[in-house]
Amino acid sequence: MADIFEEDTIVAISTPPGEGGVGIVRLSGGRALEIAARMFVSSRERDILKKTRQRVFHGHVHDDAGNVLDEVLLHVMRGPHSYTAEDVVEINGHGGMAPLRAILDAALASGARMAGPGEFTRRAFMNGRIDLSRAEAVIDLVHAQTRAALTAANTAAAGALSHALHELRETLGDALARIEAAVDFPEEDLPELVDAALFDRLHDAHARMVEFTRTADAGIRYREGAALAIVGKPNVGKSSLFNALLRDARAIVSQQPGTTRDRLEETITLDGVPARLIDTAGMRNAKDEVEVIGVQRARDAARQAGIILFVVDASTSYTREDADLTEELAGLDIPVVLARNKSDLVDVNAPPTNDALPLTCAATCDVSAKTGAGLHELEQRLAALLLGDAAPAADTPTLFRARQKDSMRRAAEALRRLLDAKDASPELLALDLREALEAIGEITGETTPEDVLDRIFASFCIGK
Ligand SMILES: Nc1nc2c(ncn2[C@@H]2O[C@H](COP(=O)(O)OP(=O)(O)O)[C@@H](O)[C@H]2O)c(=O)[nH]1
Ligand SMILES: [Mg+2]
Numbered sequence: 001m002a003d004i005f006e007e008d009t010i011v012a013i014s015t016p017p018g019e020g021g022v023g024i025v026r027l028s029g030g031r032a033l034e035i036a037a038r039m040f041v042s043s044r045e046r047d048i049l050k051k052t053r054q055r056v057f058h059g060h061v062h063d064d065a066g067n068v069l070d071e072v073l074l075h076v077m078r079g080p081h082s083y084t085a086e087d088v089v090e091i092n093g094h095g096g097m098a099p100l101r102a103i104l105d106a107a108l109a110s111g112a113r114m115a116g117p118g119e120f121t122r123r124a125f126m127n128g129r130i131d132l133s134r135a136e137a138v139i140d141l142v143h144a145q146t147r148a149a150l151t152a153a154n155t156a157a158a159g160a161l162s163h164a165l166h167e168l169r170e171t172l173g174d175a176l177a178r179i180e181a182a183v184d185f186p187e188e189d190l191p192e193l194v195d196a197a198l199f200d201r202l203h204d205a206h207a208r209m210v211e212f213t214r215t216a217d218a219g220i221r222y223r224e225g226a227a228l229a230i231v232g233k234p235n236v237g238k239s240s241l242f243n244a245l246l247r248d249a250r251a252i253v254s255q256q257p258g259t260t261r262d263r264l265e266e267t268i269t270l271d272g273v274p275a276r277l278i279d280t281a282g283m284r285n286a287k288d289e290v291e292v293i294g295v296q297r298a299r300d301a302a303r304q305a306g307i308i309l310f311v312v313d314a315s316t317s318y319t320r321e322d323a324d325l326t327e328e329l330a331g332l333d334i335p336v337v338l339a340r341n342k343s344d345l346v347d348v349n350a351p352p353t354n355d356a357l358p359l360t361c362a363a364t365c366d367v368s369a370k371t372g373a374g375l376h377e378l379e380q381r382l383a384a385l386l387l388g389d390a391a392p393a394a395d396t397p398t399l400f401r402a403r404q405k406d407s408m409r410r411a412a413e414a415l416r417r418l419l420d421a422k423d424a425s426p427e428l429l430a431l432d433l434r435e436a437l438e439a440i441g442e443i444t445g446e447t448t449p450e451d452v453l454d455r456i457f458a459s460f461c462i463g464k
Pocket of ligand 1: 017038232233234235236237239240241252253254256257258259260280341342343344345367368369370372
């Protein structure tokens with residue numbers, strides 16, 4: 001599989017642009033050492049081409065004319081004991097774009113080719129060092145925004161997900177081998193190959209697949225996060241609630257209605273899920289030109305949100321504006337959490353001034369942005385909505401992409417068909433098994449179409 005690459009050695013700057021303590025230029029491929037040797041002069045006259053698995057050299061990188069470009073540490077890792085399973089050389093130079101670019105140019109001039117996005121990781125995958133689920137987890141490690149997302153990505157990157165998937169494939173593959181063998185045997189020999197124990201194993205495998213599909217939503221949430229739009233009429237305390245949830249005085253709060261005109265966005269963490277909290281302009285029939293635009297933006301934010309946090313002022317009666325907004329939100333088909341704010345002003349002994357709004361809410365919370373009362377419960381309700389009841393136990397391998405979930409769902413369906421029709425002909429059983437195997441193979445990479453692979457690796461950064 002790897003041979004299409006054999007000729008070319010790729011190079012890229014692997015650290016982010018900008019200034020840093022160190023910067024790394026990474027080379028991988030059959031000629032990585034030879035190219036590095038052309039650019040590098042060891043300070044102790046060591047030969048970097050000498051066979052060792054791993055070694056670090058100190059010295060200088062030169063251009064063709066012999067000019068020193070940077071003082072570096074050269075880290076040589078021979079395949080297959082490297083990230084890509086090929087020969088890899090990492091040149092650790094001084095951080096800063098000028099020296100790194102100079103080293104990169106020298107490598108290109110010496111015969112390396114510029115790496116595409118994710119090409120190092122793609123090589124690790126093509127060379128069989130990691131499967132697709134691990135390669136994708138590497139992207140997620142880089143992009144993880146919360147501890148929970150990082151844990152999930154780490155678990156998958158370390159191979160726990162890949163291991164669980166390969167176990168499933170083995171169970172299915174073993175069953176397929178037996179069932180296919182049964183096709184060629186006379187009827188009386190069947191029980192030994194295809195027995196109750198085999199169906200028990202498939203039954204267990206099916207249960208694990210269903211569990212994977214169930215917890216996938218949480219995995220996807222950890223990775224993608226969700227947008228949480230705060231909407232309501234002017235002056236109900238949206239910006240105050242935004243600040244309270246952020247634990248920061250980010251938005252301007254004022255008793256003057258119509259203060260917030262633009263949308264503000266900040267990320268908070270709700271039970272491990274990165275949530276983009278969006279403060280919006282109060283929804284009303286605004287006259288002021290800027291405010292009209294703000295209200296339009298509020299509408300857009302609400303429409304695109306994963307959850308709407310609808311804020312009302314519980315210390316006053318609902319108005320026409322609340323009612324209009326309620327109607328508008330009800331038409332959106334997005335879960336709404338109702339926050340009855342300013343609870344500190346509500347006299348608990350007085351009869352409630354507010355009847356229920358004609359809106360089915362996923363949750364209703366009494367809060368006070370001013371005193372912080374009810375905030376914790378509000379956060380818990382929001383987190384529960386984001387994760388459903390599907391949050392996987394920590395360290396349990398989880399699917400974390402919609403694509404993976406879809407494949408797993410198809411695998412589980414195929415296996416369900418088989419289990420529902422155990423007495424069907426071996427040919428039919430084999431058909432279902434093959435379909436299930438193929439679907440799981442899409443997650444591990446064995447049967448993933450090339451264009452899907454292209455898209456996955458294109459989402460990496462160059463140098464990873
Ligand atoms: N007593 C009380 N006042 C609040 C509370 N939340 C907001 N306010 C006040 O209500 C006014 C409007 O708040 P603001 O956050 O700007 O509302 P927005 O227009 O919906 O963004 C300000 O004077 C706030 O101090 C609350 O929970 N209790
Ligand atoms: Mg505001």
